[in-house]
Amino acid sequence: MQIGMIGLGKMGKNLALNLADHGHEVIGYDSNAAGEENGFKLAKSVGELVERLEKPRTVWLMVPAGDITETVLTELSGLLEAGDTIIDGGNSNYKDTVRRAKELNEKELFFFDCGTSGGTEGARNGICAMIGGDAEKFKELEPVFQGISVTDGYLYTGKAGSGHFLKMIHNGIEYGIMQSIAEGFDILNKSDFDYEYEKVARVWNNGSIIQSYLMGLTENAFSKDPELESIRGVMNSSGEGKWTVETALDFNVPAPVIALSLMMRYRSQEDDTFTGKVVAALRNEFGGHAVEKK
Amino acid sequence: MQIGMIGLGKMGKNLALNLADHGHEVIGYDSNAAGEENGFKLAKSVGELVERLEKPRTVWLMVPAGDITETVLTELSGLLEAGDTIIDGGNSNYKDTVRRAKELNEKELFFFDCGTSGGTEGARNGICAMIGGDAEKFKELEPVFQGISVTDGYLYTGKAGSGHFLKMIHNGIEYGIMQSIAEGFDILNKSDFDYEYEKVARVWNNGSIIQSYLMGLTENAFSKDPELESIRGVMNSSGEGKWTVETALDFNVPAPVIALSLMMRYRSQEDDTFTGKVVAALRNEFGGHAVEKK
Amino acid sequence: MQIGMIGLGKMGKNLALNLADHGHEVIGYDSNAAGEENGFKLAKSVGELVERLEKPRTVWLMVPAGDITETVLTELSGLLEAGDTIIDGGNSNYKDTVRRAKELNEKELFFFDCGTSGGTEGARNGICAMIGGDAEKFKELEPVFQGISVTDGYLYTGKAGSGHFLKMIHNGIEYGIMQSIAEGFDILNKSDFDYEYEKVARVWNNGSIIQSYLMGLTENAFSKDPELESIRGVMNSSGEGKWTVETALDFNVPAPVIALSLMMRYRSQEDDTFTGKVVAALRNEFGGHAVEKK
Amino acid sequence: MQIGMIGLGKMGKNLALNLADHGHEVIGYDSNAAGEENGFKLAKSVGELVERLEKPRTVWLMVPAGDITETVLTELSGLLEAGDTIIDGGNSNYKDTVRRAKELNEKELFFFDCGTSGGTEGARNGICAMIGGDAEKFKELEPVFQGISVTDGYLYTGKAGSGHFLKMIHNGIEYGIMQSIAEGFDILNKSDFDYEYEKVARVWNNGSIIQSYLMGLTENAFSKDPELESIRGVMNSSGEGKWTVETALDFNVPAPVIALSLMMRYRSQEDDTFTGKVVAALRNEFGGHAVEKK
Secondary structure, eight states, rough: EEEEEEEEHHHHHHHHHHHTTTTEEEEEETTTSSOOOOTEEESSHHHHHHSSOOSSSEEEOOOTTTTHHHHHHHHHHHHTTTTTTEOOOOOHHHHHHHHHHHHHHHHHHHEEHHHHHHEHHHHHHEEEEEEEEEEEEHHHHHHHHHHHHEEEEEEEESSSSHHHHHHHHHHHHHHHHHHHHHHHHHHHHHHHSSOOHHHHHHHHHHSSOBHHHHHHHHHHHHHTTTTTBBBBOOOOOOOOHHHHHHEEEHTTOOOOOHHEEEEHHHHOOOOOOHHHHHHHHHHHHHHOOOOOOO | OOOOOOOOOHHHHHHHHHHHTTOEEEEEEOOTTOOOTBBEEEEHHHHHHHSSSOOOOOOOOOSSSTTHHHHHHHHHHHEEEEEEEEEOSSOHHHHHHHHHHHHHHHHTTTEEEOOOSHHHHHHHHHHEEESOOOOHHHHHHHHHHHEEEEEEEEEESSTTHHHHHHHHHHHHHHHHHHHHHHHHHHHHHHHHSSOOOOHHHHHHHHSTTOOBHHHHHHHHHHSSSSSSSTTTOOOOOOOOHHHHHHHHHTTTOEEEEEEEEEEEHHHHOOOOOHHHHHHHHHHHHHHEEEEEEE | OEEEEOOOHHHHHHHHHHHHHHOEEEEEOOOTOSOOOOOBBEEESSHHHHSSSSSEEEEEEHHHHHTHHHHHHHHHHHHHHTOEEEEESSOOOOHHHHHOOOOOTTOOOOEEEEEEHHHHHHHOOOEEEEEEHHHHHHHHHHHHHHHHEEEEEEEHHHHHHHHHHHHHHHHHHHHHHHHHHHHHHHHHHHSSSOOOHHHHHHHHHSSSOBBBBBHHHHHHHHHHHHHHHHHOOOOOOSSSHHHHHOOOOTTTTTOOHHHHHHHHHHTTTSSOOOOHHHHHHHHHHHHHHOOOOO | OOEEOOSSSHHHHHHHHHHHHHTEEEEEOTTOSOOTTTTBBEEEHHHHHHHHSSSEEEEEEEEEEEEEHHHHHHHHHHOOOOOOOOEEOOOHHHHHHHHHHHHHHHHOOOEEEEEESSSSHHHOOEEEEEEOOHHHHHHHHHHHHHHEEEEEEEEEEEEETTTHHHHHHHHHHHHHHHHHHHHHHHHHSSSOOOOOOHHHHHTTTSSSTOBBHHHHHHHHHHHHHHTTTTTTTOOOOOOOHOOOOOHHTTTTTTOHHHHHHHHHHHHHSSSSSSHHHHHHHHHHHOOOOOOOOO
8 A cells, every 4th residue: 555654764674674665665854864875766755745646545644753743743734635644653642642643643544653662773674563552443454564564573553542652651660670681681691600791681681581682782782892881881871761650659669679760871871870979968067078070 | 521419409410410411320319219229220318329329429419508408418428439529509609609619628529519400400411500610620610501501591600619600600690680670570560550560571572672581481380370469579588689788788799679678579578668667657756647556 | 908818727827927017907717717816807708808808808728739729719719809909828829820821910910829838837937928919019018028028938920820830840859859859868777877857967067068948847757757657658749840841841851759758659659569469460470589478 | 874985986985085075984085095084084095994983884885887896895794894884886787796696795795786876066066876785784784875866866775686786777778868868959959950969969958858867967068169169979888788788688678778878989980981891892882882982
């Protein structure tokens, strides 16, 4: 079928190619894109993209969550017609998705949230998709999702928002797994033994209980830089971990490991902390312990 | 080659069968074992086991860490002769291993620590092995470890203790991954969406970033009991997580996620806590907040 | 001066009496209040209260944060006139306060947020007050705040919202201190030594580094129930700790101790956890470790 | 009475002066001390100090825990005679104290562990003392402890080790309180409001629930450096926090707040972390997220 793809960044472009591989005619649009891609056509505006799609249209959004998604949805919903479908494949906050689904459904548009995992590599060769939205309409679209996912790698998760919610939790778990692996290597790094981290990651990724996709990536990372000497340990984050913690708080769920994984990222973004200064000053006050001057 | 296997519990028996599958002649001994197993012979005592092995002998220990390992090692080292080899495949504390290696090496015995991962299933069909000990002697034994491991699933890790140390850290990471996955499902469980956890685990285990052996086991667990209604959430632990945290403290490494994973296990073992009572009593003191009476 | 007090619960009533002690004429109103209190008069409705106050009026709100505060403010702001003053002494979310200040200022009403600490005892005999709002008007009201506070126990904190923000952080710190004290006693409780907790709290509250108001309350609590045997360790919370953690996340500040203090409260509110079930089930899957059946 | 004081550092010297103020004749010794102090005499060696004390002797140790304490105790116990008393006022690990008490008691020496809180200021003017050891002998010594402590600031805690154990837990709590306060100020520091931290600490220390000795010190610290601009936030630690966490682990007590307080100190001692590098590298692997190069 015909599918419009708005957003042709690392994820969107690969997904467009993936869709094309599975027999879909993709018309892409990106405010930064120039020229015709192999495998799919390009429109010069959202308007042109909508015009070139046959009804009922299907438009996949792969743009940054938040304001950009909101802006594109506003423009798009003004151009689409009753019976058309929008799929938000980005990392939108599920609360936004629930609200948007209501608004778009009132315009008789279908709206699916597709939580997308697998990274850029997965986008190209087989994603893991968690899809919320109308159950009946999903059956029509199911072959699309099945085609671009790995085997057993897509799931209809229920009403609108459930896909993005599941993806959010997925990312929260991901934060925890990454921090767990990293803490382990940090302890190894301080030990007197003399481990080769690439080999450690490889053996742990073959037959152990902690075998995992992320352990495979750990092996890759160490194969390129055996002691990670060239990089700084600044751990950025892009929102979903924070939402997971906020959701845990909203539900009164203790989620200490996910929360700490996030907070250690924040910590890594600072060279020095005010918390540390206060504690250092206090130790000086009561015990005369020396403070380090700047 | 001939291998003596002391300890024929869930792990030891499966490992003995695994060794037999790879052409080794296994003579087993377990204080609780009765009758002849398919695939390997049984000795009636440690002494008989030592006697029936040809020199230089190789004896694999698969007994609980701590006192039992110590007792068996003491008996065994009194019976073995210079040039013989002991492999400790259990979860011994690496500090004990370092000490034992020194003592046994002084008796001209080889001593290897083999951290063994993969669970009971892996023991039978292919383990992940992390092996510390004498580098030269290891080359002789390498085919044994290669045979019973999955492809790329064994690693010579360096001097004595390094195998058990690596296995300890592996378990620490395992605690973190398990807690991460579990917290994620706990938040799902409190949400208004209506997820089928088995399907969630399956989709996450196909193409996502959090694909992992433990996610596969999560799917298995939910396939048997979709809401885990039949069990209590008591999380026991068997020492290696604690050692990992203690080691992190010894090395001044912040390992908040592994530490919290362990502490939440302790928390789960109590129905009520003194910590909670103190806080509840304090809230009552300053704010008149009601306490729950027993 | 004349002051209207809306909300005569544990805090409001004591505060009204405190104000009266300092020479103010208090007219109180509470939807649940009946009869005339010693020390202050009662109005039968918000309308009557407003009517009985001389202009420019000063009305202090001591009602639960959230919907009730919103409702009362709406009613009140419809009745008051330009130049009148509202003081919100409750635990409102500072974001609400910022919004309300803007709305009320547009109606030419003064709006102060007064974060109030000290518990019910403090409300009666001397509070700690953190006050945000108009700087000029504050000078007029300063004697009121000074009168009802302990020496050095009030602070003009800046623009609207800054008082409630400071009180929120105060409560976050309070969560951390309470949990710290409680964890300490929990470890004592598990030790082989035979401590009398009341005496421990008393000695720690005399001359030690951890001397504190909360340690004094700890002594009080143990004096009534030496082992806290009569109560359950359920730690409830009323919002400000959660807001503190959310604010920390908003500002990218790692606040692990405050976050964990909150999460351990959530944990205490559950008899069993889904997190625990998942981990227990996983341990059973890979290691055959027994689970506890319900 | 006569008291020997070994160790005349910040704490020991002040304690010697404090003892002298209360009518005791103090003979001090420190390997680094030179000249005669006002208020107490100096011996030139441990041997001379022992010789100059009348029997039965009382010797107070105020030296660093660990090897130095061990060395001094060994020398001292060779010089003292049956019926003499040693008081270890340092921060010894309670396990060492239990062992030493046994050894010294076998030599018919009394051995008390005196956990000492209050900082250098307290040592001079009134400590908080937690004392373990022989109950009968304690009665004899009680006036000494009473004299140098603040009112209600000393406690006989039971058998040997119980004093140091209690002091250890005191320090664990102290870590938690300090981190709690510091996190609070860190959030304030990131807010848009414009607080003067010294004034905040002062108001919180007058009438609030979080009034505490440490809040008073916080006020002092900010009075000297309003934004703590001159110091680095490196939080060192000297052992007792670590022991508290290890003890919590030994007792299966979840103590997340004390543990995290300690771990954030470790984190502050590193400019960059291997944990951070691993997570940053992983984010780059799966999502192409940029890493910061060194």
